[in-house]
Amino acid sequence: MTGVGAGAAAIAAIARNTFREAARNKVLYSLLFFAILLIVSALALGELSLNEEVRMTRDLGLFGIDLFSVLIAIFVGVNLLYKELDLKTVYTILPKPIARWQFVVGKWLGMLVTLALQIVVMGLVLALVTVAQDAPIDAGMVKALWLLLVNVTVVTSVAILFSSFSSPFLSGFFSLGVFLVGRSVPDIRLVTARIGGSLGRAVDLASYAVPNLHLFYPSGAIIGARQVSIHGRFVGADYLAMATAYGVGYSLLVLGLAVWIFRRRDFV
């Protein structure tokens, strides 16, 4: 096998190995355990609310999935390339017939598969809890989970970018910063519009460099002159397609930058 086939096989091998590494990482299981604990605790918290058990379960469940999937994305993402360099495993892998970009893309894909599986597991637990409350599982829940997957795709790509040139601590710090700012992009733009002037315009322009992660957690936001809610009318297919295209596009751009940095490095 040569050419494209060999390249695809090499990327798949790296992705598979990345997934296997995550699957054997006890820290990830701990995070998953806490996420599930949070979702299940919604059952008990729901009992404390008056006729709002299902609302409580959905809100708390999606919050838990969002929080823990982002934490896992940052925790694993910042170590993804750094660990290969720190432990020198890269010295064995890169002399094999694999290009550096294929290595980075393979790591990224393996990470995404890991996160997708984690979100599926957490989503299934949330669905079970919802069913236990005699509430239906609607399309809105599935759409919300899909948006959270796109969200962690962006966060993982940002974490990989930082890990291509920085230590895990700094990468984690920067990635968390990008996540927090990214979730606040609409608020930042609102503030900059009020400030006005050159400072307002400069901050507004800068906000476009940060991923607008609020797109992936839209419940409660006003979209198209109406409020969308996970408890009522959620986003439509057109929004889903737009948000997915934006998330994937931003991720590929950031990943491209990570590849560019990684390709230029000397592995001393």
Place this chain on the structure above:
Amino acid sequence: MTVTMTSSASDVVLRADALAKTFRIGFFRRRVEAVKNVSLEVRRGEIFGFLGPNGAGKTTTLKMLMGLIFPSAGRAEVLGLPVPSLSAKRRLGYLPESPYFYDYLTPEEFLDFIGALCALPAAERRRRADRLIERVGLDHARGRPLRKFSKGMLQRIGIAQALMADPELVILDEPMTGLDPLGRKEVRDLILELRREGKTIFFSTHILPDVEMTCDRVAIVIGGALRNVGPLGELLSARLLSTEIVLRAPDADPTLSRLLLPAGTRRFVSGDSGVGLELPEPVDVDAFLRAALDAGASVLSVSPRRESLEDLFVREAQASSSPPPDPVPAVRVAS
């Protein structure tokens, strides 16, 4: 110095042409020349030793050949293909220095992963992994995660992964490091076996006896510069350095005092309770032995001592304090 050899260009498996690497380190971007203008050729089917003390630039040179480090100047080719390139990497196997692998994998999983990177079909990966695990003596460690491997076992699985793609050229960075004497012998035997299979082996080391026992040709690198390249027999001086004579005499000191010892003679204690004398050249050994016998001594052994690889190594290291010839000699191949 120019070493001229008679071989065709197609025989050349690895060619480095004026490779150099300068690192910029520290806040002030200080220049450190790790490798200076290294040119060499490795020919098909030979075992080539890349010798040098720690910090000589061996690993940096090998990493440039592997595409892990970008040269500041010069170029390299594997089987006529530029490095780094995927087509070149498909035809070589590499063992890094003090290798570290994914410790959550078992040897079978690790070799399967390496085989997948080399785009081998699944059945072939399993077959080769099985054979290589047996070949490097890790049968007993099947199913055990690599984190539970000793340093020697990691070195063995490292050699196995280098051979997974059945490469024409095998490049090993310090393959004997961390191995016990038995392990070193096994690796030496494996290297010789690989040559018998028609493979070319290029390995770096600072363990000289391993080189003397295996290598057809060597290159000596010191301070980042190539000091010497050629067959061991040609590099080592055929000149006699000294003669070691072991005598036994009932009363050693009076006997020796009756002998006229040449200036510079060194006495040493021989293991067989004899008295050892190292006579520097030039010396008339026959006349000395006759005198010793006349004085009542018996001769236990006479050993002429020629230059060893260690002597050559030390000589080159000492010479390196003076600037190396510029440009560094290339191995020229007369076609």
